[in-house]
Amino acid sequence: xxxxxxxxxxxxxxxxxxxxxxxxxxxxxxIADYLAPKSPPPSDARVIDGSDCVALPGPIDLACQFSxxxxxxxxxxxxxxEAAARGGYTRVFACPNTAPAVDNAExxxxxxxxxxxxxxxxxxPSGAFVTADDxxxxxxxxxxAKAGVSLFTNAPGRALALDVxxxxxxxxxxxxxxxxxxxxxxxxxxxxxxxxxxxSTRLGLRGEPEEAEVLRAMAARLLAEKSRCRTIFGPVxxxxxxxxxxxxxxxxxLCCAWSLLLDEDAxxxxxFDVNLALRPPLRRAADRExxxxxxxxxxxxxxxxxxxxxxxxxxxxxxLAKPGGSALELAIAALVDVDDNTDVLDPNAAALGLAQTPAxxxxxxxxxxxxxxxxxLVILSKGDGVPLSAQALSTPCRYSPYLGLPRxxxxxxxxxxxxxxxxxxxxxxxxxxxxxxRAASRV
Amino acid sequence: xxxxxxxxxxxxxxxxxxxLSIAELSSPQLRDILSSARAFSDVNTRARKKVPALRxxxxxxxxxxxxxxxxxxxxxxxxxxxxxxxxFSGASSSLSKGESFLDTAxxxxxxxxxxxxxxxxxxxxxxxLTTVTDAAVVxxxxxxxxxPTQALLDxxxxxxxxxxxxxKEQLPDEAVGAAERQTLAWEDGLRGKTVTIVGDIAxxxxxxSNLACLTKLGARVRVCGPATLLPVGLAEEYACEVxxxxxxxxxxxxxxxxxxxxxxxxxxxxxxxxxxxxALYGMTTERAARLGPAVPIxxxxxxxxxxxxxxxxxxxxxxxxxxxxxxxxxxxxxVLYLLARGRGAAEAVA
Numbered sequence: 001x002x003x004x005x006x007x008x009x010x011x012x013x014x015x016x017x018x019x020x021x022x023x024x025x026x027x028x029x030x031i032a033d034y035l036a037p038k039s040p041p042p043s044d045a046r047v048i049d050g051s052d053c054v055a056l057p058g059p060i061d062l063a064c065q066f067s068x069x070x071x072x073x074x075x076x077x078x079x080x081x082e083a084a085a086r087g088g089y090t091r092v093f094a095c096p097n098t099a100p101a102v103d104n105a106e107x108x109x110x111x112x113x114x115x116x117x118x119x120x121x122x123x124x125p126s127g128a129f130v131t132a133d134d135x136x137x138x139x140x141x142x143x144x145a146k147a148g149v150s151l152f153t154n155a156p157g158r159a160l161a162l163d164v165x166x167x168x169x170x171x172x173x174x175x176x177x178x179x180x181x182x183x184x185x186x187x188x189x190x191x192x193x194x195x196x197x198x199x200s201t202r203l204g205l206r207g208e209p210e211e212a213e214v215l216r217a218m219a220a221r222l223l224a225e226k227s228r229c230r231t232i233f234g235p236v237x238x239x240x241x242x243x244x245x246x247x248x249x250x251x252x253x254l255c256c257a258w259s260l261l262l263d264e265d266a267x268x269x270x271x272f273d274v275n276l277a278l279r280p281p282l283r284r285a286a287d288r289e290x291x292x293x294x295x296x297x298x299x300x301x302x303x304x305x306x307x308x309x310x311x312x313x314x315x316x317x318x319x320l321a322k323p324g325g326s327a328l329e330l331a332i333a334a335l336v337d338v339d340d341n342t343d344v345l346d347p348n349a350a351a352l353g354l355a356q357t358p359a360x361x362x363x364x365x366x367x368x369x370x371x372x373x374x375x376x377l378v379i380l381s382k383g384d385g386v387p388l389s390a391q392a393l394s395t396p397c398r399y400s401p402y403l404g405l406p407r408x409x410x411x412x413x414x415x416x417x418x419x420x421x422x423x424x425x426x427x428x429x430x431x432x433x434x435x436x437x438r439a440a441s442r443v
Numbered sequence: 444x445x446x447x448x449x450x451x452x453x454x455x456x457x458x459x460x461x462x463l464s465i466a467e468l469s470s471p472q473l474r475d476i477l478s479s480a481r482a483f484s485d486v487n488t489r490a491r492k493k494v495p496a497l498r499x500x501x502x503x504x505x506x507x508x509x510x511x512x513x514x515x516x517x518x519x520x521x522x523x524x525x526x527x528x529x530x531f532s533g534a535s536s537s538l539s540k541g542e543s544f545l546d547t548a549x550x551x552x553x554x555x556x557x558x559x560x561x562x563x564x565x566x567x568x569x570x571x572l573t574t575v576t577d578a579a580v581v582x583x584x585x586x587x588x589x590x591p592t593q594a595l596l597d598x599x600x601x602x603x604x605x606x607x608x609x610x611k612e613q614l615p616d617e618a619v620g621a622a623e624r625q626t627l628a629w630e631d632g633l634r635g636k637t638v639t640i641v642g643d644i645a646x647x648x649x650x651x652s653n654l655a656c657l658t659k660l661g662a663r664v665r666v667c668g669p670a671t672l673l674p675v676g677l678a679e680e681y682a683c684e685v686x687x688x689x690x691x692x693x694x695x696x697x698x699x700x701x702x703x704x705x706x707x708x709x710x711x712x713x714x715x716x717x718x719x720x721x722a723l724y725g726m727t728t729e730r731a732a733r734l735g736p737a738v739p740i741x742x743x744x745x746x747x748x749x750x751x752x753x754x755x756x757x758x759x760x761x762x763x764x765x766x767x768x769x770x771x772x773x774x775x776x777x778v779l780y781l782l783a784r785g786r787g788a789a790e791a792v793a
Contacts, residue, residue: 203566319567
């Protein structure tokens, strides 16, 4: 692989204290050097002009729902990976609720093979805590770990009894893997479609009390500390939940990007809009602001909350609509501003929330953009402020919580282990996803 | 016999496109409906209770939940306006074969109806229906969210009651034109009145619509019920007073609206027993006796006698329950007429 030079680009990596303009030399899969801006590049290197752009460590999605295997008509695995690349994600963990579910080593290996054949070796399946058939029967966590699974979860929402959760954490801890526990408390959240508040009362919709999430987070913290398992709790959508997890070395927090961008007032402005049928539900503005601060402080990781849905699952009554929508492609565009003065995520906060906090929670110290670290990066430019529309989506799912929000940034280039996975054509203002063979030839 | 009132817009209300919620009605539109209902009330007392206002138009009742009063009174209202009516019941439709709500709606739409009257268990269903039909849509109850025509007929019933009761307390001639005095006073009859709604507030679309409607008409509203049946944020959302002690809630009230306990919508442990509920929140004979002698009692029905209201209270002179059902036809005639007029399809009525 030829050298790649990102020329004259602002590189932001708070974990390694880096925030300046450089020429970044990438050799093979790793970052080889940082040189002064506009240094002469090697003659055989491919040069990408990074003027007015910012390079961040490659975003990691810890809880990405794939429809394939299982329902490729909703979105194929290849379409999900394309959406990830277009959206700037260099590393995604597939939730285990595919069909077949990833609850055994064979299923894990099969999905890993598909993920890595079609893209890079950075994407990986996560394993289930319990088998698909019986939520009280532990999955083969040990064997899956030996097959390379490093993250286990009940995401995106399979409710488990606390005794099963405890044993699952003990098993994950013994395998030196990471557990992602997904709330909320099912009995308090049963059938809820929005947050419990004056808004739910006005709309007549069943509301989820924030205590449903807080209770599960507190239980998760206690069990994580007892089991000594590296644990993440998500999705965090309220200040109280973030507070319940704060200060513990045993557990981290993960939130959905929409919890940082939208609050329940959106339901007043767009009542019964199925794009806002979300789990966790939209909370108060104060919760949104507190979570942004927690992300800036490096306390909370961010997932885009990708949950593709078919039209017949969304074009129904609001309370019956499948939660979520397409998120990988639009979350960063809506959430990250390349300017430092912003009410959403500035480059430093984005680097933490999208990449370095998730990596830390996984026990991975290589997402710091140091010389020798894997060259996983996303390059962003200033957005045009135009409301995001379904036309910006490449996948069949036309629903997204981020539709209508202003585009704060463009994903210009997505690079995983030195390979350009996506590059937006700035001249034509179009974009292209590069399958591995083409990507390799371009680099 | 009183001469028939002409149904003409008295205000500058915007044309009524749909009736989805009280919250979305402007005050002029609300007043327009109520004053029109007063005129249609007269039609219902004639020997021939029919006017040609909706001749040639098709009105469909599109009900996915059980209903007696609402469905029948809409059908009576439509027939008295000379509309062709069609009745759809979810239980006996292709929905039981797996057809979606919107696909069923599209089938109805293909027959080009003029007004669709929808009852559905899901909040927002009427909004969704407007996305696939050119017809005017009336929300006849969407889960616990809204039931606007019930609130309109409740307000109408109270206005009529207070108009009779307060005939001597009209505004002075210099405050308004003498010609308008009677009508304006009637419409302002709820201003400053205290109306107390008691019962299962959490599951009640009637409560939500009445909160919106009564406050728009200038009434002070109290709501009262067991803590488990009071949704969060009521006071801030509706500018009402919230009580869990019914006797405090009923003190110095001008009218009482009792609600049914909607067990069919309840999930989880919300109530101990009918006996406890009746004792703590029911309109017992003793509680009714402690109300002022002129305080009326309303109930949207159906009534659970002996639970939320004692049989002798339901049948007493202060009960306006049958007045509500009687007025329901006039109010729904007004709504259908104004929707048709909003589409430019109504014929003049005299």
